[in-house]
Amino acid sequence: MKIIADNNRANYNFTISNKIEAGIVLTGSEVKSLRINTGSIRGSYIIEKNGELWLSNSFIKKYQNSTDYKYDPTRKRKLLITKKEYNKISGSIKQGGFTIIPLSLYFSDKGLAKLSCGIAKGKKKIDKRESIKQRYWNIKKQRLLKNN
Secondary structure (H helix, E strand, O other): OEEEEEOOOHHHHEEEEEEEEEEEOOOHHHHHHHHOOOEEOOOOEEEEEOOEEEEEOOEEOOOOOOOOOOOOOOOOEEEEOOHHHHHHHHHHHHHOOEEEEEEEEEEOOOOOEEEEEEEEEEOOHHHHHHHHHHHHHHHHHHHHHHHO
């Protein structure tokens, strides 16, 4: 598994309750561009439209040797998931307070582009502070155990 892009701020801004792996529909030049690590999912989000999930605002740079003149690097890209996963996701979204966020974009062992998504709930400021305190305490605890 080769990771192309990672959303590092997702764990800080959201509490992730469930993770889902989805395929993504790309053109040939976009796949070639991703193979040389020119993609980003920072600031991207997933929307639901007509019973399908779409990845919006993700950036994939134009491939240098591509002949596509009207290429949009931030176009909406369709996500491929099963009907069972879609029903699970839409049920949790309609429940309230939950959203779907992209966590990482990677190539699977078979060479397919995959997107790891998370069903998440937004954190409040006090929750973010608490997670920072917990992270620093874990680091300090490891140092104390290492020294003893």
